[in-house]
Amino acid sequence: MAARTVCRWLGADQAADYGSWVANDRRLHELVARLEAIGIAALEADPRSQRRTGGRTSVSST
Secondary structure (H helix, E strand, O other), X not given: OOOOOOOOOOOHHHXXXXXXXXXXXXXHHHHHHHHHHHHHHHHXXXXXXXXXXXXXXXXOOO
């Protein structure tokens, strides 16, 4: 079944199980989004990651 929605009737016990799985999935996505935002904020607050004007600088290995 390529890219087709399938409708199934669930029993009460299945609906309760799947409902908690869906809630857990939503919570997981929320937590990952918050972690990404924290990581971005930490990177932007780090003075070593500030953008430099004048383009890239190269470091000589000698």
